[in-house]
Amino acid sequence: MRRTLLFLAAFALAACQTLVAEAPKASTDCIFCKIVAGTAPSRKVYEDPYVLAFWDIRPRAKVHLLVIPKQHVASLKELDELPMETRAALLSACVKVARDQGIVDQGFRIIANSGKDAGQSVFHLHFHVVGGEKLREDAITRDPAKQP
Numbered sequence: 001m002r003r004t005l006l007f008l009a010a011f012a013l014a015a016c017q018t019l020v021a022e023a024p025k026a027s028t029d030c031i032f033c034k035i036v037a038g039t040a041p042s043r044k045v046y047e048d049p050y051v052l053a054f055w056d057i058r059p060r061a062k063v064h065l066l067v068i069p070k071q072h073v074a075s076l077k078e079l080d081e082l083p084m085e086t087r088a089a090l091l092s093a094c095v096k097v098a099r100d101q102g103i104v105d106q107g108f109r110i111i112a113n114s115g116k117d118a119g120q121s122v123f124h125l126h127f128h129v130v131g132g133e134k135l136r137e138d139a140i141t142r143d144p145a146k147q148p
């Protein structure tokens with residue numbers, strides 16, 4: 001009997017350790033992790049088990065949303081650390097929130113700044129979904145040959 005109890009205790013401990021190991025990692029001083037945890041405010045527009053979408057605090061277009069994985073990874077550089085379901089959910093959510101905002105027919109842009117050269121300022125992976133107006137040219141749409 002004692003042996004069985006010991007075995008069960010060891011099994012339960014191992015199961016707990018597995019759960020802890022697989023729990024999404026949150027970074028305590030990450031503002032987007034706080035938004036996921038509900039300890040920082042956001043204007044949420046969409047949520048599923050994998051991702052969260054909310055308004056950018058400083059919108060630079062009529063529609064400017066952010067789509068983030070609930071699990072903390074710093075940038076696209078760490079994309080492979082996310083489960084496949086989350087990776088798929090991110091892109092689907094970008095299109096879904098754009099459609100919900102009614103901006104897909106007129107056109108919209110999805111931007112993911114990754115790292116220093118791209119000007120990333122919040123190091124929790126996120127996709128900007130912008131539209132609702134004629135968007136300014138950016139590094140991709142601008143034709144360098146036409147610049148003064």
Ligand code: AMP
Pocket residue numbers: 031042055056057058059066112113119120121122123
């Ligand atoms: P990036 O420069 O690509 O890293 O984009 C970070 C974005 O996060 C910026 O557009 C910020 O305006 C936005 N942002 C920063 N803090 C918050 C917040 N608490 N809630 C919503 N958006 C935020």
Ligand code: ZN
Pocket residue numbers: 026027030031032033034071072073123124
């Ligand atoms: Zn985070």
